[in-house]
Amino acid sequence: KDKGRLLICCPDQPGIVGAVSNFLFQNGANIMESSQYTTDAYEGTFFLRIEFDCPGLQGKEEEMKSKFRAVAENFNMKWDIKFVYELRRTAIFVSKQLHCLRELLWEWHSGELVTDIALVVSNHEDARELVESFGIPFHHIPANKDIRKEAEAKQLELLEEYNVDQIVLARYMQILTPDFVAAYPSRIINIHHSFLPAFVGANPYGRAYERGVKLIGATSHYVTNDLDEGPIIEQDIMRVDHRDHAEDMKKIGRKVERSVLARGVKWDLEDRILVHKNKTIVFN
Amino acid sequence: KDKGRLLICCPDQPGIVGAVSNFLFQNGANIMESSQYTTDAYEGTFFLRIEFDCPGLQGKEEEMKSKFRAVAENFNMKWDIKFVYELRRTAIFVSKQLHCLRELLWEWHSGELVTDIALVVSNHEDARELVESFGIPFHHIPANKDIRKEAEAKQLELLEEYNVDQIVLARYMQILTPDFVAAYPSRIINIHHSFLPAFVGANPYGRAYERGVKLIGATSHYVTNDLDEGPIIEQDIMRVDHRDHAEDMKKIGRKVERSVLARGVKWDLEDRILVHKNKTIVFN
Amino acid sequence: KDKGRLLICCPDQPGIVGAVSNFLFQNGANIMESSQYTTDAYEGTFFLRIEFDCPGLQGKEEEMKSKFRAVAENFNMKWDIKFVYELRRTAIFVSKQLHCLRELLWEWHSGELVTDIALVVSNHEDARELVESFGIPFHHIPANKDIRKEAEAKQLELLEEYNVDQIVLARYMQILTPDFVAAYPSRIINIHHSFLPAFVGANPYGRAYERGVKLIGATSHYVTNDLDEGPIIEQDIMRVDHRDHAEDMKKIGRKVERSVLARGVKWDLEDRILVHKNKTIVFN
Amino acid sequence: KDKGRLLICCPDQPGIVGAVSNFLFQNGANIMESSQYTTDAYEGTFFLRIEFDCPGLQGKEEEMKSKFRAVAENFNMKWDIKFVYELRRTAIFVSKQLHCLRELLWEWHSGELVTDIALVVSNHEDARELVESFGIPFHHIPANKDIRKEAEAKQLELLEEYNVDQIVLARYMQILTPDFVAAYPSRIINIHHSFLPAFVGANPYGRAYERGVKLIGATSHYVTNDLDEGPIIEQDIMRVDHRDHAEDMKKIGRKVERSVLARGVKWDLEDRILVHKNKTIVFN
Missing domain, CATH: 3.40.50.170 (Formyl transferase, N-terminal domain)
Incomplete structure (x- = not known):
């Protein structure tokens, strides 16, 4: 299947969810499940997990990651994208x-x-x-x-x-x-x-x-x-x-x-x- | 406090979360908590609840709602914004x-x-x-x-x-x-x-x-x-x-x-x- | 092991527990666990389960049962004795x-x-x-x-x-x-x-x-x-x-x-x- | 009501339940609920709680206790009888x-x-x-x-x-x-x-x-x-x-x-x- 998971941790600030959502939208990924948490409002650390479906994901893993790098840098993110079909x-x-x-x-x-x-x-x-x-x-x-x-x-x-x-x-x-x-x-x-x-x-x-x-x-x-x-x-x-x-x-x-x-x-x-x-x- | 809650129900399609997040970002609202659910991937109904903090929210309730109307129409949403300080x-x-x-x-x-x-x-x-x-x-x-x-x-x-x-x-x-x-x-x-x-x-x-x-x-x-x-x-x-x-x-x-x-x-x-x-x- | 279980159901009346306890005592059985319940005080049905240990029990199962028959008749009991070592x-x-x-x-x-x-x-x-x-x-x-x-x-x-x-x-x-x-x-x-x-x-x-x-x-x-x-x-x-x-x-x-x-x-x-x-x- | 509770703690040995049951029976008490526990078979400490109903109990509390003393001594019991109608x-x-x-x-x-x-x-x-x-x-x-x-x-x-x-x-x-x-x-x-x-x-x-x-x-x-x-x-x-x-x-x-x-x-x-x-x- 074409499922992926995006995991993010970064200092909280307005605009993160919008930027990530737009990235996924522009790359043809549909959000299946999304969860987020901030340790403290305004000064906290922000955590995000998004499970997405992206037709044709297989084969363009590196492309996806490299495109996301730009978004990640803007927000000083630690992040990873996991591809569900790559078994642990x-x-x-x-x-x-x-x-x-x-x-x-x-x-x-x-x-x-x-x-x-x-x-x-x-x-x-x-x-x-x-x-x-x-x-x-x-x-x-x-x-x-x-x-x-x-x-x-x-x-x-x-x-x-x-x-x-x-x-x-x-x-x-x-x-x-x-x-x-x-x-x-x-x-x-x-x-x-x-x-x-x-x-x-x-x-x-x-x-x-x-x-x-x-x-x-x-x-x-x-x-x-x-x-x-x-x-x-x-x-x-x-x-x-x-x-x-x-x-x-x-x-x-x-x-x-x-x-x-x-x-x-x-x-x-x-x-x-x-x-x-x-x-x-x-x-x- | 300047807390509000945005509640949305609409047919699922890509781009909803991005559009909503951008709306909140552009209106100075910080997302405190966000939960979403889709009944079925691709053909389902999408539900979203966002709790946000928006300095100066009090007094511009109608403005906020009227601005959101445009976003809502794009996605055929049933929606509401609740203002936490207006006690039930x-x-x-x-x-x-x-x-x-x-x-x-x-x-x-x-x-x-x-x-x-x-x-x-x-x-x-x-x-x-x-x-x-x-x-x-x-x-x-x-x-x-x-x-x-x-x-x-x-x-x-x-x-x-x-x-x-x-x-x-x-x-x-x-x-x-x-x-x-x-x-x-x-x-x-x-x-x-x-x-x-x-x-x-x-x-x-x-x-x-x-x-x-x-x-x-x-x-x-x-x-x-x-x-x-x-x-x-x-x-x-x-x-x-x-x-x-x-x-x-x-x-x-x-x-x-x-x-x-x-x-x-x-x-x-x-x-x-x-x-x-x-x-x-x-x-x- | 020499473990047995005595199960009783009969109309409630005073003296049942005493009679059963004495029977076990006189037959060399030590009560390990005992539970009882009456559906209603005075007019109810009485239930008893006793787990006992009786050195030398093996071999005298029929004797035990036949001796208990007398006690059981006094109180109009439905009863059974199970011998734990006889596997179900x-x-x-x-x-x-x-x-x-x-x-x-x-x-x-x-x-x-x-x-x-x-x-x-x-x-x-x-x-x-x-x-x-x-x-x-x-x-x-x-x-x-x-x-x-x-x-x-x-x-x-x-x-x-x-x-x-x-x-x-x-x-x-x-x-x-x-x-x-x-x-x-x-x-x-x-x-x-x-x-x-x-x-x-x-x-x-x-x-x-x-x-x-x-x-x-x-x-x-x-x-x-x-x-x-x-x-x-x-x-x-x-x-x-x-x-x-x-x-x-x-x-x-x-x-x-x-x-x-x-x-x-x-x-x-x-x-x-x-x-x-x-x-x-x-x-x- | 004529309810009492008998509480016992003593070294375990065969015959305790029989003796206690007989005492209650002879004194016109019907056992409503009975629970027992032994810390270890044969060498353990035995605990018993009996809730009983005894018509005419009120007024003969001391008599009941004094009669039980004999039973208790036989088995080296620590014990108490509580009368439910005497509110704590x-x-x-x-x-x-x-x-x-x-x-x-x-x-x-x-x-x-x-x-x-x-x-x-x-x-x-x-x-x-x-x-x-x-x-x-x-x-x-x-x-x-x-x-x-x-x-x-x-x-x-x-x-x-x-x-x-x-x-x-x-x-x-x-x-x-x-x-x-x-x-x-x-x-x-x-x-x-x-x-x-x-x-x-x-x-x-x-x-x-x-x-x-x-x-x-x-x-x-x-x-x-x-x-x-x-x-x-x-x-x-x-x-x-x-x-x-x-x-x-x-x-x-x-x-x-x-x-x-x-x-x-x-x-x-x-x-x-x-x-x-x-x-x-x-x-x-």
Whole structure:
């Protein structure tokens, strides 16, 4: 299809929407969906996402971008144009718990997640059968604190080789080094099994049980070098009660982890998420 | 403040957003919030809501409208410009149950509902004390099936006298005649105490209990001449279980009735709701 | 394990809980969980579910039951004792949409649904690969309005052969005849893709879209001979808005269908559901 | 009415339910509702709440209690019998924000909260009019860090004088001293305007905004000497997005604060909450 998405971030000032709309109109593009947000009236940062349909778009991607450059310079924009028919390439990292991976594979299989799942990487063998049953390459790379550097070197090589755009940590239980994170800024999505900022770090269900909370949650977020402190994409919760031990919470939590991660990945693939400072603007 | 809202509905075609944006830019208006929707790409109906800030807007309302007329004609628009500082005037109708009325009065009192509550009309005296404690005129107009015509005549006279724009039926237990409804098209908001289209008509909680549902709901909608069939604005639900009798459901339901009605009224006052055929487009 | 469940329904009167507790105590059973409900104080029907642990229970099932008979007669009880270690046998019926089937298989695979999935029956071939990948027998029995009788004859034969206790219709798009339903009273669980009693019958998402609802839902219920009128087990909803067409609602609805069905099946397997008239008492 | 509630906590062992049921049966009490919970099978602590109806209960409260003492000693129980017709006496503490106070007053006025609201105490005058309009005594006691001791002395005197059983902090913005808390153990309910343990302490909405969360919450809990660390009674959340500034979150949060507090107070009044270590068992 001839669909594109224009993403813009710039200092707010009058006239931006008019200039962008005229550009699209003059280049034969029809606006299908448009969302905008300004952090503060008059002095804020302006964000715009436009989904457009432009007959004959394929083949003139560079022309489109080069024409837009002039508009962008006028307004001092950071911007990008994404072409929907150019499929993103996704790598999924997983450890032993497979519920998030399964959800992603199913949502992808049923057409909900529009991407190429290029490969799945794991520090265990548990996911191999499931992954290969979908015809997706599976790579087992042992990883732990002591061999982090070597493991990441292999992973980065694979990501390069498979030409990956987006990395999803689907309950991957290893911490990534700053070098790894720096290689994929705002491109690594993690699922944390708590309602952040509650229970940052290890064993959130155990600590939730100890504290006696009545709701448990999950948070999908972009990975930065501060553990569990990256920009939050989506959160949701499930109700628990005094009868639920930590083990029960883990089971209940799986349902919310998988849906919160799948929503985050979907919005990212649809270019609905703009990162600003340590927060996300989600146009959904 | 110098805030306005531009509301547009027209056949979709390329160039609309550009033309509107340019108009606003040339007239010194800065877009604060913009939402759009097309029913179908290429052949659909296009809806647009823009909230703008325009220094010096007060005093040149007619000028603004008259200038926009030219743009509107080009695109065959149905349109309106609302000036936020011109407060709407609201009438609330109520019977004996006061929870929805109370919620509206509180939300209004705390600045959440920006309107003049011009008067409260009731077929009973129960609400008088509460209403008058807020300094709002209260009018008791007896009403029932047999005196509907006379009652409505008096009500319409009052609405005229108080120059009312918006009517909220906050658990008003009388059916309105087509003449009454025709006098305020898409301006009468009702709360129905079920999850429509389940349990249209009388005694929804009793019937919900009989059916053994596990969730009960409430629906705010614009009133048309088909009972409980008008365009739905908002719905929400609460969980019930086998222990809840019809009386319990009534109590539980109050909480969701009041919030669903208050949200509907708020969005209407903020011009966030566009009615199309028998549905609403809600830009929130 | 030595776990059992005692299920009781009888006219309410003082002394029931005492008599039952003493029986369990005298037979060496420790109460792990106990839930009770009376429809109306003094004149109502009393329901009790007790989960107990009884060392050495295996082997003396008949003795336990025969001893309890005396207690039961005193209070005119309908009752049953279930032995948790005697796994139920489940048949799943499915057509072309596999999301509910997949959810059930995964929940079963991860230990959440404690049962033997004896077989999967379908009027299409779509599910075969998935089902057989779990090592579960798959039977393709063509079915439609014109060959209903023959199809059901084959199905009933299979259910007999596989000794099935519980039948789950996981988006099985055929109507069952009264004869079939009568063979498995309160043992057939269906998922209906609407918030019942809204949108009984075919194409609920299409009709939800037409009506312009703001929430869609799903309902799991026992099958009776009145289409979509059987006792409701569980319901839940998802939010939609004006941008969601019927196709979008179908996709959104899948998530709630699968969780609502899985919860219903789980509670049934754990003997948490008692059917009374056309309603359920769910002890969860 | 002749309703009572029996509350029990003891080491788990077989025979407890039987003994208690027999006691009630022999004393002419019919069990209306019964809930139980054991922390761990075989070695755990057992909790029981029974709501019973006992014709002629009034007048023989002491007799009932004294008879039960024998049963209680056998099982080493901590226990209490509450007589529903003996209304609890509640004090509400509030500062300048009135939404939680209003909710409590309305729920009480409409019969949802069954208690005597003995008085309202505030360190400001804002609530006076509202409180006195319900005919409830209002006491203004200035309070701040520097005069905490004196303020609390006056408050404790009033609580004594009004014979108060339950204290509700309905957005009372002062910290209580250990002496005050010790005088009403597990009897002071606070609403914290965050989803604990996230955002313990001051300004939770401001910090929630800074962190970029997608959900905000509220928590009702018993007050202990660790700030915001007492046993959690109830929690709930509302969705927010990137458009919501801290001020918007405050407004949105009010709705969830008031319902979470009202539910907590109601359950406490109905003796549905048992405190165990730093957690609650809520039988609802």
